[in-house]
Amino acid sequence: xxxxxxxxxxxxxxxxxxxxxxxxxxxxxxxxxxxxxxxxxxxxxxxxxxxxxxxxxxxxxxxxxxxxxxxxxxxxxxxxxxxxxxxxxxxxxxxxxxxxxxxxxxxxxxxxxxxxxxxxxxxxxxxxxxxxxxxxxxxxxxxxxxxxxxxxxxxxxxxxxxxxxxxxxxxxxxxxxxxxxxxxxxxxxxxxxxxxxxxxxxxxxxxxxxxxxxxxxxxxxxxxxxxxxxxxxxxxxxxxxxxxxxxxxxxxxxxxxxxxxxxxxxxxxxxxxxxxxxxxxxxxxxxxxxxxxxxxxxxxxxxxxxxxxxxxxxxxxxxxxxxxxxxxxxxxxxxxxxxxxxxxxxxxxxxxxxxxxxxxxxxxxxxxxxxxxxxxxxxxxxxxxxxxxxxxxxxxxxxxxxxxxxxxxxxxxxxxxxxxxxxxxxxxxxxxxxxxxxxxxxxxxxxxxxxxxxxxxxxxxxxxxxxxxxxxxxxxxxxxxxxxxxxxxxxxxxxxxxxxxxxxxxxxxxxxxxxxxxxxxxxxxxxxxxxxxxxxxxxxxxxxxxxxxxxxxxxxxxxxxxxxxxxxxxxxxxxxxxxxxxxxx
Numbered sequence: 001x002x003x004x005x006x007x008x009x010x011x012x013x014x015x016x017x018x019x020x021x022x023x024x025x026x027x028x029x030x031x032x033x034x035x036x037x038x039x040x041x042x043x044x045x046x047x048x049x050x051x052x053x054x055x056x057x058x059x060x061x062x063x064x065x066x067x068x069x070x071x072x073x074x075x076x077x078x079x080x081x082x083x084x085x086x087x088x089x090x091x092x093x094x095x096x097x098x099x100x101x102x103x104x105x106x107x108x109x110x111x112x113x114x115x116x117x118x119x120x121x122x123x124x125x126x127x128x129x130x131x132x133x134x135x136x137x138x139x140x141x142x143x144x145x146x147x148x149x150x151x152x153x154x155x156x157x158x159x160x161x162x163x164x165x166x167x168x169x170x171x172x173x174x175x176x177x178x179x180x181x182x183x184x185x186x187x188x189x190x191x192x193x194x195x196x197x198x199x200x201x202x203x204x205x206x207x208x209x210x211x212x213x214x215x216x217x218x219x220x221x222x223x224x225x226x227x228x229x230x231x232x233x234x235x236x237x238x239x240x241x242x243x244x245x246x247x248x249x250x251x252x253x254x255x256x257x258x259x260x261x262x263x264x265x266x267x268x269x270x271x272x273x274x275x276x277x278x279x280x281x282x283x284x285x286x287x288x289x290x291x292x293x294x295x296x297x298x299x300x301x302x303x304x305x306x307x308x309x310x311x312x313x314x315x316x317x318x319x320x321x322x323x324x325x326x327x328x329x330x331x332x333x334x335x336x337x338x339x340x341x342x343x344x345x346x347x348x349x350x351x352x353x354x355x356x357x358x359x360x361x362x363x364x365x366x367x368x369x370x371x372x373x374x375x376x377x378x379x380x381x382x383x384x385x386x387x388x389x390x391x392x393x394x395x396x397x398x399x400x401x402x403x404x405x406x407x408x409x410x411x412x413x414x415x416x417x418x419x420x421x422x423x424x425x426x427x428x429x430x431x432x433x434x435x436x437x438x439x440x441x442x443x444x445x446x447x448x449x450x451x452x453x454x455x456x457x458x459x460x461x462x463x464x465x466x467x468x469x470x471x472x473x474x475x476x477x478x479x480x481x482x483x484x485x486x487x488x489x490x491x492x493x494x495x496x497x498x499x500x501x502x503x504x505x506x507x508x509x510x511x512x513x514x515x516x517x518x519x520x521x522x523x524x525x526x527x528x529x530x531x532x533x534x535x536x537x538x539x540x541x542x543x544x545x546x547x548x549x550x551x552x553x554x555x556x557x558x559x560x561x562x563x564x565x566x567x568x569x570x571x572x573x574x575x576x577x578x579x580x581x582x583x584x585x
Contacts, residue, residue: 081112091119095126131160151191158196169193169201173208182213200226204236211243219243234259234268241272249280267296274306283313301332312341321345340367343374352378369402373409380413388413404430408443420450438468442477449481457481472502476509483516492516507537515545523553540566540573547579559583 091103100123104116135157158168172192176185189209193202207222220243226236237259245252256273260266270293277286287310293303304327311320324338324345343358355378362371372395379388389410396406407430414423427444434440445460458481464474479495482488496512503509514529530546543566550559563579570576 080106085112085115092122095122097123097127100126101132131157150188154188154192155195158192165196166199166201169196169199169205172205173212176209182209185209186213186215186218198229200229200233200236203229204239207236207239207243211239216243216246232263232266234263234266237263237266237269238272241276245276249276253277253280267293271302278306278310283310286310287314298326299330301327301330304330305338308338308341312345317345317349334363334365336362336365336367336371340371343371347374347378352382368399369405372402372406376409376413380417385413385417404434404437404439408439411443411447415447415450420447423447424451424453436463436467438464438471441467442471442473445477454481454485470502472499472506472509475499475502476506476512480512480515483512483519486519489516489520493520505536507533507539507542510536511539511542511545514549518545518549518552523549527553534562538566538569540570540576544575544579547583551583556583 091100100119104119104123154172158165161168172189173185176188179185186206186209189205193205196202203222203226207219207226210216210219210222220240223236223240223243227233227240230236237256241252241255241259244255253273253276256269256276260270260273263269270289274286274289274293277283277289287307290303290307290310293300294307297303304323308320308323308327311317311323321342324342327338328335328342339358339361343355343362346352346358347355356375359371359375359378362368372392376388376392379385379391392406392410392413396403399406407426411423411426414420414426424444424447427440427447431437431440431444441460441464445457445464448454448456448460458478461474461478461481464471465478468474475495476499479492479499482492483496493513493516496509496516499509500506500513510529510533514526514533517526517529526549527546530542530549534542534546543562547559547563550556550562560580560583563576563583567573567576567580
């Protein structure tokens with residue numbers, strides 16, 4: 001016998017599209033039935049007081065066959081309304097469950113849900129013990145959002161299969177996921193669960209409905225009652241933390257921690273706790289949780305991968321590499337991410353050939369483009385600029401949607417190789433085919449400035465602003481270019497302030513505003529802006545600007561310290577090399 005759980009889930013499926021599930025056999029039988037009327041000439045059971053007697057039925061049989069054929073032909077010819085009405089009339093006259101099932105199916109196909117509801121009620125009246133009839137009635141009531149009539153049939157369905165009752169209680173809320181009346185759903189779930197309040201699942205179902213309805217105090221109370229009945233129940237612990245966390249993230253984490261302390265084998269809660277700690281940027285605490293999980297689940301990708309990423313976050317390359325190498329030996333659907341991060345580790349460890357080998361194993365997806373760009377960078381660092389450019393061009397030919405990004409990456413290689421003119425020519429060629437492509441306009445404008453073509457830089461940035469009035473980058477680049485050359489400083493400031501309105505707290509825009517303030521003679525205001533920018537992003541250019549302002553304020557020791565510390569992190573920066581030289585005693 002099918003469990004009532006399948007019946008409940010079937011009702012939810014019936015909600016999605018009429019009653020296609022009716023093509024299956026009745027829930028009381030294990031077989032399947034094609035979506036066509038069963039033989040109508042058989043005599044009806046004598047116990048059926050609600051149906052015509054056998055004599056009346058036999059007299060109808062010829063007309064029944066004719067009307068069935070008529071309805072089916074109409075259905076095949078697309079006359080759904082006629083077919084549904086013909087079947088509905090036949091079902092009412094014969095009161096036969098088989099005809100009712102087919103009539104409901106055809107009415108659902110015709111989107112005549114008023115008929116579906118009427119026929120479903122009739123079917124339940126004729127066969128009150130039929131699970132299929134109950135299923136259809138419940139499905140139509142859900143679909144039509146008639147929640148007030150749902151409690152009695154749902155309770156009967158739940159009571160019909162005590163063995164499946166806990167699971168069916170947990171499935172209740174899924175049946176009403178699309179209902180806009182969250183308060184009505186809560187009231188209904190509360191009524192349906194009231195006879196079963198000795199079970200923790202009943203309280204959990206009410207808690208879920210209350211949470212969806214915005215009644216967090218009720219949700220929390222019901223969740224805690226579920227935990228009183230079943231103290232080691234992980235779903236309830238997770239729900240409790242979720243509800244508490246809406247008000248206070250730290251209290252939600254504390255709730256999870258207390259549960260894990262009481263139930264050290266609660267792996268799902270511990271895994272969720274570790275993920276929440278990551279979201280709160282408490283990486284050290286998260287790492288400890290994942291390491292404990294790793295002891296119990298050394299081959300679980302959901303544990304191994306976060307351990308590796310957290311190790312990278314804390315610059316523990318050895319642990320990260322060990323776990324990532326283990327991860328690629330496990331059965332996971334896509335290994336691109338671990339191969340990409342292995343490539344990064346190898347690249348940062350100056351193992352270029354190993355990095356290339358890892359990057360080559362990165363397939364389609366979010367890591368493909370950065371893997372190609374990084375591969376080209378490795379080749380360029382090895383003195384193989386032509387090979388690097390060929391790699392990017394081949395990737396662009398194989399992936400046309402990525403052509404713009406790959407062309408920009410190729411131009412960056414040429415720029416870094418001091419071939420700025422060639423880089424600009426490359427982007428100009430791309431722009432000749434896509435003259436309004438925003439990224440090409442922006443990057444080519446920056447290159448135009450580097451080669452001293454200020455008019456071209458300005459025209460392209462203004463065109464970008466015209467195309468994208470909300471482009472903070474464009475306003476910032478144009479304003480900074482004026483400020484850096486000490487030209488049109490009031491306009492420069494206006495452009496940069498517009499950029500900051502569009503992207504508040506962007507460290508590079510704050511740096512630009514600090515720099516134009518410096519150019520305008522406001523050293524103290526400039527210092528505050530640059531310190532704020534550097535705290536957000538310790539970038540070499542921001543460090544050089546901050547050092548310049550400190551030097552001009554007479555705080556020479558601080559200026560020297562800032563640029564020297566920055567150079568240790570980025571020894572290849574020409575800007576920092578000049579700053580260190582300038583600020584040396």
